[in-house]
Amino acid sequence: MNQTDDLATKIERQLKEESRIGGLMDHDAGAGLLNPYAQTKVGSDTIFAWFARYQNAKAEGRDAVNGTIGALLEDDGTLAINTVVDEAIRQAPPVEIAAYAPLTGLPAFLDLAKTLALGERRTELESMGIAMTATASAGGSGALYLAATNFANRGDHVILRDRHWGPYKGFLAGCDLKPRTYPLLPKEASPYPFVDIQGFKSELSNLCAKQDKVMIWINDPAHNPTGLTLTPDGRMAMLEAVMESASVNEKVGHTLLLDLAYHLYAEEPHGWAETIHDAMSNGWPWPENLLITFALSLSKSHTMYGLRTGAIVSIHPDQAVTDRIATVMGVTGRQTWSAAPRVSQFTVSEMHASHETGAAWSNERDRLKELLTDRRTALIDCCEQLGVPLNPTHDGFFAWLDHEQPHDIAEACAQQDVYLVPLTGGVRIGLCAIPLAQIPKVASALRDALQ
Ligand SMILES: Cc1ncc(COP(=O)(O)O)c(C=O)c1O
Structure with missing residues (x-):
């Protein structure tokens, strides 16, 4: 049994167990x-439920396609692992594992986190007077939690696009925030x-009037x-909208959080x-009530999903602000969570410090x-040929079909043994999990489903 099957079996067992418990469960128990908020928490994750259906189909010997899970799989269905990271972790000294x-x-990791978030422009931004701070977190999720719990007032709204990663709502709700x-x-x-820039501006101005x-x-x-992925013009339009709003609404603190969960797989990471560098080079004054913060995750980029490593990186022109943050x-x-795991911070810092590794x-x-590129190109081509109205899709792990x-x-x-995930407003196609050879089958299943 390969690793993915093993994982799948465990998840399936857990789901069965949960549904058995669910059947017996009294929802008023406890x-x-x-507390009342805890009582709103209900189990059953849609993604894992559809993954379990795929597993059942496989177990029945059908030629099923797994487009459900959000981890990158090789074409043979095993978990894709960056072997350089794996080898480096195994060579870590015992004290780096235990302590x-x-x-x-770790200071070296915090320095690396800034570079992973900002790339080659980091030093130029620093020499333009932008101060930066990084804090290690338990994955990208930890960074999102740090932002939710510290940058918004309890009871307030946070602006999201209408298609977003489901757990955002949970991170927000846990801090008494609403999307x-x-x-x-x-x-x-x-x-x-x-980017719907008008829709974005209108939500921004609504909230500035109330919060x-x-x-x-x-x-x-x-x-x-x-x-x-936004185009450079789209990013600039968004940044300008936030900068303008911050300049006009001086008494309203603005935090723009960029979730970088998949950025190191994008064409333009x-x-x-x-864009920030361009805006500053064009003489944009950075309003003091504006913070830009990056939620960095190493889960996918370094195939360290289980090692729970990420960081929140915040940038602002006033170092007193970043020090306080x-x-x-x-x-x-x-x-x-006390401290984030050490061995992963140590390993990636050492790895990126050497040119060779x-x-x-x-x-x-x-x-x-x-x-990912090959699977995405194939899906776009097949959908075009079959008239499937796939949403624009550029980078990362997923593609999407908007549907009511x-x-x-x-x-x-x-019904055609293609397993995808229905979410609010559409169907998520996990390119990360689908072998290239099965992509045409996905496109034809979508075509038939739409008929
Ligand atoms: C959009 C998005 N943000 C953040 C995360 C958090 O990643 P992790 O906590 O595993 O580092 C994920 C993980 O799936 C994600 O899809």
Whole structure:
């Protein structure tokens, strides 16, 4: 049995167990023990449920396609592993495995986190007077939690696109925050085809009228669940909108959070740093009530999903602000997960410090990225030929079909042994899991499902 099957079996067993328990479960049980917010938490993850259906089909010997899970698989269905990272971890000295990391993270890792977020523009931004701080977190999820719990007032709204990663809602709800969304794509022809800039501006101005802090989350480049990436003009239009809003609403704190969960698999991984650099070079004054923060995840880029490693990286022209943020994030991490894992911080810092191992990681990353590019190109081509109206998709792990009845579409695909994930507003196609040879089958299942 390969690793993925093994994982799948465990998940399947867990799901069966949960549904057995669910059948017996009294939903009021524990009401006197659990607080009202805890009682709103219900189990059953859609993605794993559809993954289990794929597994059942496989177990029955059918030629089933797995487009459900959000981890990168090789074409043979095994988990894709960056072997350079794997080897480096196995060579880590025992003390780096056993010891705690410093509470805010290993200094070398914090330095690396800034470079991974900003790329080659980092030093230029620093020499333009931009101060930066990084705090190690338990994966990208930890960074999102640090942002949610510290940058928004309890009870407020946070701006998201209407298609977003489902757990965002949970991170927000846990901090008594609510999402306020704008459409993913503009309804009419626009110079910015991949961002509804009018919808975004309108939500921003609505919230500025009601709140004294406004936070915006955008997962770009390589958006989950669509694979969309903004163009340079789209990024600039968005940044200008936020900068203008911050200048006009001086009393409203603005935080633009860029979720970088998949950026190192994108064609332009550091496009946001490029855009910020361009804006500053064009003489844009950086309003002091504007913070830009990056939620960095090493889960996918370094195939360290289980090692829970990431960072929040915040940039602002005033170092007193970034110093204060460093303290707040460090204290929050301490009170939540104590310190993030040390061995992964140590290993990646050492790996990227050497030109040789850094280049080896990058070659391996390029190989994994090519899997995604080949699958995406094939899907776009097949969908074009079959008239399937796939959403624009550029980078990362996923592609997307917008649809008002996503369950019907996913169900019709499942009848053809193609397993995808129905989510709010459409169906997620996990290119990361689908072998290249099965892509045509996915496109024809979608075509048939739409008929
Ligand atoms: C959009 C997005 N953001 C953040 C994360 C968090 O990643 P992790 O906590 O595994 O590092 C994920 C993981 O799937 C994601 O899809």
